[in-house]
Amino acid sequence: MQINQEQFNDITQAEYYMRECFELAKKSLGRTSPNPVVGAIILDKNGFPSGKGYHKAAGAEHAEVIAIREAGEKTKGGTLIVNLEPCCHEGRTPPCTELIIQSQIREVIFSCHDANPLVHKKGEGILLKNNIKVYSCVLESEGIELNKFFFKWVKSKLPWVTLKQAQTLDGKVALSNKQSKWISGEFSGKEVHNLRNIYDAVLAGARTVEIDNPELTVRGIKNSRNPARVIIDLNLITKPDSNIYKNDSVIYLVTRADHSRDKLDNYLRLNNNLKFIQFPEVTKGKINFKHLFEELGKKDILSILVEAGPNLAGELISGGLVDEYILFIAPKIFGDSTALSSVQMKPLDNIENSYEFRLFDYKSIGNDLMLSLRPK
Numbered sequence: 001m002q003i004n005q006e007q008f009n010d011i012t013q014a015e016y017y018m019r020e021c022f023e024l025a026k027k028s029l030g031r032t033s034p035n036p037v038v039g040a041i042i043l044d045k046n047g048f049p050s051g052k053g054y055h056k057a058a059g060a061e062h063a064e065v066i067a068i069r070e071a072g073e074k075t076k077g078g079t080l081i082v083n084l085e086p087c088c089h090e091g092r093t094p095p096c097t098e099l100i101i102q103s104q105i106r107e108v109i110f111s112c113h114d115a116n117p118l119v120h121k122k123g124e125g126i127l128l129k130n131n132i133k134v135y136s137c138v139l140e141s142e143g144i145e146l147n148k149f150f151f152k153w154v155k156s157k158l159p160w161v162t163l164k165q166a167q168t169l170d171g172k173v174a175l176s177n178k179q180s181k182w183i184s185g186e187f188s189g190k191e192v193h194n195l196r197n198i199y200d201a202v203l204a205g206a207r208t209v210e211i212d213n214p215e216l217t218v219r220g221i222k223n224s225r226n227p228a229r230v231i232i233d234l235n236l237i238t239k240p241d242s243n244i245y246k247n248d249s250v251i252y253l254v255t256r257a258d259h260s261r262d263k264l265d266n267y268l269r270l271n272n273n274l275k276f277i278q279f280p281e282v283t284k285g286k287i288n289f290k291h292l293f294e295e296l297g298k299k300d301i302l303s304i305l306v307e308a309g310p311n312l313a314g315e316l317i318s319g320g321l322v323d324e325y326i327l328f329i330a331p332k333i334f335g336d337s338t339a340l341s342s343v344q345m346k347p348l349d350n351i352e353n354s355y356e357f358r359l360f361d362y363k364s365i366g367n368d369l370m371l372s373l374r375p376k
């Protein structure tokens with residue numbers, strides 16, 4: 001389709017402000033669950049920005065409400081730009097479509113339809129019925145990517161699962177003496193804190209807690225908050241005074257159902273926010289991770305960053321449970337066949353049965369390479 005200059009200007013302007021909405025929404029990543037992240041901008045009838053806002057937390061005002069209030073009378077005949085289809089249902093806050101209509105906004109531009117069945121295309125329908133012009137799907141794939149955690153959860157009730165590892169050029173994640181600290185460089189380390197800051201939960205296995213004694217908190221970032229930590233420890237091998245249990249942010253300790261009260265109480269003494277998820281069905285010492293993720297989804301956990309050693313990584317990849325695989329590759333070589341490879345699974349007899357990923361994104365980070373991979 002050929003477009004004229006005026007249409008070209010409109011599209012460029014819509015995309016420009018949509019990107020600004022994305023930036024506003026990003027400020028709240030990891031803070032709004034179970035809601036999406038949303039940013040909104042009002043342009044007055046002459047096309048000048050006159051209000052903006054973003055949704056800060058579940059239960060707090062929607063982005064549209066803040067932007068409309070800031071614009072005041074300038075909403076009349078103006079344009080609302082927002083990254084998600086405006087809501088039309090009474091949730092914890094009133095429907096945004098009503099406010100948009102009352103504010104005499106002339107047109108609404110949004111990036112993606114809401115996947116929530118209560119809103120999907122219904123918000124758009126109400127606006128159209130009230131003679132408001134609607135332009136949807138502006139930078140749609142970027143809008144969906146921004147809210148990938150929300151979209152996965154709203155459609156499946158399962159959180160988005162990202163597996164994260166740091167490895168050497170020869171694919172090793174730890175020495176055989178279990179030393180794995182400092183594989184990647186300082187900048188990759190900082191990036192991991194950025195990731196923890198936007199995921200609802202960080203998950204690790206008991207062996208990693210035992211060997212590395214990590215905190216799995218966010219450090220060195222302004223206005224950060226800690227994710228919930230989820231520790232898989234069926235046999236309660238982790239020490240109750242491990243660093244992970246020492247701070248007061250939420251911890252889910254996933255374990256068997258048959259431990260004595262005394263044993264469980266040892267963990268509760270050091271952390272008021274520790275909660276047990278006890279699994280009655282454990283087969284051959286293993287839990288079903290899909291069931292665990294369903295449980296976590298019920299607790300409004302929309303995203304999980306798994307900081308995994310080889311066994312846990314193998315378990316999740318072979319179970320088809322990984323939505324994204326983030327790999328920090330450090331330019332070093334251990335050259336030691338006894339060192340631990342990044343992923344441990346059953347022996348493979350045919351290359352065709354390997355697990356395949358596609359390259360989604362990559363960047364250099366300090367002296368390392370950061371890959372983002374998605375299952376093929």
Ligand SMILES: NC(=O)c1ccc[n+]([C@@H]2O[C@H](COP(=O)([O-])OP(=O)(O)OC[C@H]3O[C@@H](n4cnc5c(N)ncnc54)[C@H](OP(=O)(O)O)[C@@H]3O)[C@@H](O)[C@H]2O)c1
Nearest residue numbers: 165166173174180205206207208286287308309310311312
């Ligand atoms: N470089 C990196 O990015 C990185 C990241 C993390 C860890 N590491 C290193 O990796 C090593 C540990 O790796 P790992 O894979 O053995 O430990 P892990 O990541 O701690 O995972 C294994 C733990 O999870 C449990 N587990 C796994 N699948 C399970 C299932 N289906 N049900 C119940 N429990 C399950 C295991 O239980 P069982 O003991 O009962 O099998 C074990 O305690 C350490 O040396 C650590 O330093 C490196």
